Amino acid sequence: MDVVSTADVAVGERFAFWREVNAKLWVPYELRCEQDLESRFRAQVATSEVGQVQTALMTTTPYSIERTPKLIRQADPEVLQLNCMVRGRGMVMQDGRRADTDVGDLVLFDTSRPLLADFAPSGSASRQLLLLRFPRSSLPLPDRDLRRLSAVTIPGGKGIGALSSQFLLHLAQRMDELSPADTARLSTLTLDLLTAALADALDTPRAAPAHTRQRALMARIHAFIHGNLGNAHLTPDAIAAAHHISLRYLHKLFQQDGYTVAGWIRERRLEQCRRDLADPQLAARPIHAIATRRGFTSPAHFSRAFRSAHGVSPSQFRRQCAQSQDPCAHP
Numbered sequence: 001m002d003v004v005s006t007a008d009v010a011v012g013e014r015f016a017f018w019r020e021v022n023a024k025l026w027v028p029y030e031l032r033c034e035q036d037l038e039s040r041f042r043a044q045v046a047t048s049e050v051g052q053v054q055t056a057l058m059t060t061t062p063y064s065i066e067r068t069p070k071l072i073r074q075a076d077p078e079v080l081q082l083n084c085m086v087r088g089r090g091m092v093m094q095d096g097r098r099a100d101t102d103v104g105d106l107v108l109f110d111t112s113r114p115l116l117a118d119f120a121p122s123g124s125a126s127r128q129l130l131l132l133r134f135p136r137s138s139l140p141l142p143d144r145d146l147r148r149l150s151a152v153t154i155p156g157g158k159g160i161g162a163l164s165s166q167f168l169l170h171l172a173q174r175m176d177e178l179s180p181a182d183t184a185r186l187s188t189l190t191l192d193l194l195t196a197a198l199a200d201a202l203d204t205p206r207a208a209p210a211h212t213r214q215r216a217l218m219a220r221i222h223a224f225i226h227g228n229l230g231n232a233h234l235t236p237d238a239i240a241a242a243h244h245i246s247l248r249y250l251h252k253l254f255q256q257d258g259y260t261v262a263g264w265i266r267e268r269r270l271e272q273c274r275r276d277l278a279d280p281q282l283a284a285r286p287i288h289a290i291a292t293r294r295g296f297t298s299p300a301h302f303s304r305a306f307r308s309a310h311g312v313s314p315s316q317f318r319r320q321c322a323q324s325q326d327p328c329a330h331p
Contacts, residue, residue, distance in 0.1 A: 005044040015041045018060075025056070026133065027079070027111045028071045033063040042126070051187020052138050055171070056131040057086070064118040067111060080146070081133045082108045082194060083117075084156070084168045088127025091118045094151040104156025104165040108149050108198065110136070115151070130168055132190065139195055145202055154201050163220040164197040166227055192216040217243065218253055229269050232297050236261040269294045270309050273302070277314055278321040287314045 004021050006014040015038045019031050025047060033041060043060035083090065083101065090101045094115040099107040109115050119127050139146065156165030171186070196216035221243060228234045239261065240250040254261050276282050276290045288299045291314075296302035306314045 002048070003044065003046045006042055007044070011040070014043070015063075018043050021045070022065075026081075027067070027075055027077060029065040029067055030071065031063055031065055033061070037061050037063070050190060052134050053187050053190050054133040056133075057128070058131060059087075059126060059128045060119070061126060062088075062119055064116065066117075067113075067115045069114055072112060072114070076112050078136050079111050079133050080108060080136050080139070081111060081131060082106060084130040084132075084165060086128040086130055086169060088119065088129075090127070090129065092151045093117070095147065097151040099151045099153040101153055102156075104162070104169065106154040106156060106161060106165060106168075106197065107151065108146075108154075110146065110150050112136075113150070130171070132168070132194070134191065138191055139198070141195065141198060141202075146198070149198055149201055152201060154197060160197045160200040160220070163223055164193050167193055167219055167223040170223060170226055189215060189219040189222075193219040196220075214253070217245075218257075221250075221253070225265055225268060229265070229272060229295050230293055232295050234265060234295060265295075266305060267309075269296060270306060273306065273314070274310065274317070277318045280322070283318070283322065287318070290314075 004025075006017055009017045015031070015033055018041065021043075022029055022031060025045070041061045041063075043058070045056050045058040045060075047054065047056045049055075083092070084106050085101050085103050087103060089103075090107070092099045092101070092107050092109055092115065094109050094113060101107050109117075119129065136143070136146065154161040154164070156162055167190075171190070192215040221239060224239065224242060225234065236247055236250055240247045243250075251261060254264060272294045273290055273296070276285075276294070277287070282290065288302075291299060291302040296305075303313055306317070310317060312320070
């Protein structure tokens, strides 16, 4: 990931510097900041390319942006942007609509049309936002439908919006851990999931192609599993019921990717335990407590599974990480 910060910029020059950063990273916007906030403005953005999707995790002092007809004439790359609030609140106005967003909520807008956005209008000290920018042509939805969705809040607390939000918030937390192979795979998953969420917001989920709906379903299932790894009762039956599909269809989806449902859950749990065991801040936590936290109910079963996956016992792995100068937490 590429990180840009105002930390090393003189206080009086930080907002002007941020204007330049915005112009280089995204389409041109007019930026405005309240005078008392501009004098103590701070911002940081971490950007990454996930295939066709440009992602940015941004933490800033509140400010507003405007995309005017004049700026659109100057540069129009025909891209859509989807915002997911990680911390704070926001507002977007476009096409006569206003979307107010809270943590986890999603909102889409088109940079080819005028818009106004105000981040953290409540005056909170800082806000964090995950931005995803992608070509309009990358979504298999008609332009007329996409236009109906601009500046419409997609709640992050229910339905497909909630599952999409969980996936994106998890992505925001793990962006710095992604390998090139991960980003290539996640690009397709991200676009499929967004397509399904937007089609659902239109109340026409069948507008998305069948293969897109299937991949989006898998992305939601993966996000659901990640969010429930600590639940010892996370079973294929529970997963199928949560997504309103048959158990047989759930197994078929995983078989297409070369996995069993139980095997995929076990791998994710072992990954989390491996990360926890390598974390020096958790060095005093008993191994059995780490295993239990990630959903393993039997210490003996966990020890066997960990040794089978990594060639050493959990205690040996923890000692190796403590003695090594290399970051064991990352394979």
